[in-house]
Amino acid sequence: DAEITQSPRHKITETGRQVTLACHQTWNHNNMFWYRQDLGHGLRLIHYSYGVHDTNKGEVSDGYSVSRSNTEDLPLTLESAASSQTSVYFCASSIVPGTGELFFGEGSRLTVL
């Protein structure tokens, strides 16, 4: 079955370290998104991509970067982790931008000490 997987599911890191969260989908969807989920804020969009080599900033992109070298993967990198980036991160994909459902991964819980 097609799916979207995130790794790692849990990670603890230290302030200032670089961290990469992986997202891999097998639906061949062009559109991929990264959200972070925090209590009281719901889900906020970090970065998104509508296809290979396309990346765009979302609502809370500062301190994060993404790259899209193939259809299946959209890794999220925290260049220098900060305690404010402690959160649960969700990757999602969709067939058509904004006009259909998003398919979500199971999430990656990141703690920055």
Next chain:
Amino acid sequence: SQQGEEDPQALSIQEGENATMNCSYKTSINNLQWYRQNSGRGLVHLILIRSNEREKHSGRLRVTLDTSKKSSSLLITASRAADTASYFCATEAFGNEKLTFGTGTRLTIIP
């Protein structure tokens, strides 16, 4: 900034009762979607309603949309313990193809 705001933030009902949660948003939209999130899991799409629709059904789910009031409601009929989850509305605004999520309603079904 948050486009959708759900109300109530938390809701507890007895199994078999109906659950209603509401979503208000700020700008004109193309569509509104509802998602469910079980504890520790990713979000799962439930239903999408377009701006030119007023009501939509899917199984035990009924969604209404009032664009004049910029609000939507999700009704779950004959609730079951398995419906215990957080529910989020998400909106796609005109000219902005990205989904913006609300803060969610946490629903607890008491057996």
